[in-house]
Amino acid sequence: MDSNPLLPQVRVNSTQLLGQLQSGRLLQVDPRCSGGFILRKRHHAEFVGAGGAIGGLFDLDCVELIPVGNAAIAHPETYEERQVAYTTRQQWSHTLQQATELLVPLQRAQAALTVLSDYLGTETATPVSDELLALLVGVLPKTIASLRQSGTVRATPSLQQSAC
Numbered sequence: 001m002d003s004n005p006l007l008p009q010v011r012v013n014s015t016q017l018l019g020q021l022q023s024g025r026l027l028q029v030d031p032r033c034s035g036g037f038i039l040r041k042r043h044h045a046e047f048v049g050a051g052g053a054i055g056g057l058f059d060l061d062c063v064e065l066i067p068v069g070n071a072a073i074a075h076p077e078t079y080e081e082r083q084v085a086y087t088t089r090q091q092w093s094h095t096l097q098q099a100t101e102l103l104v105p106l107q108r109a110q111a112a113l114t115v116l117s118d119y120l121g122t123e124t125a126t127p128v129s130d131e132l133l134a135l136l137v138g139v140l141p142k143t144i145a146s147l148r149q150s151g152t153v154r155a156t157p158s159l160q161q162s163a164c
Contacts (some may be wrong), residue, residue, distance in 0.1 A: 099112050113148075
């Protein structure tokens with residue numbers, strides 16, 4: 001088993017998909033699914049949920065692709081599908097950007113956990129490592145761990161998982 005602390009408990013081999021992202025191919029998180037992907041880059045990470053574009057010029061520097069929840073890939077074929085995927089990616093980026101603008105690291109950590117828990121459900125968001133969550137909002141992993149240990153993480157029920 002891989003000992004990389006950035007991975008959630010269940011690892012899906014995404015080497016081929018990562019190669020497609022690094023080559024500039026534009027893909028999309030399947031809009032019918034309720035999961036997403038965390039794209040780890042050298043110094044940060046990004047979360048992209050249902051309908052968001054991945055790949056293209058956005059993710060040439062992606063070093064790891066981690067599926068979270070019920071995630072699948074779609075291939076936007078038409079101009080309109082690509083435009084919707086780009087717009088959705090911007091919305092996902094904006095959502096986490098709001099969390100990173102909070103000045104207090106503990107508040108950024110809480111915001112990251114809340115965003116993922118609200119979208120994915122607590123059971124799906126919980127296995128995501130402290131290190132990976134920290135990369136999403138620019139805090140230290142110990143800040144995420146501290147928040148989780150304090151018991152102040154707001155519990156959110158899982159969303160109904162859609163079939164992909």
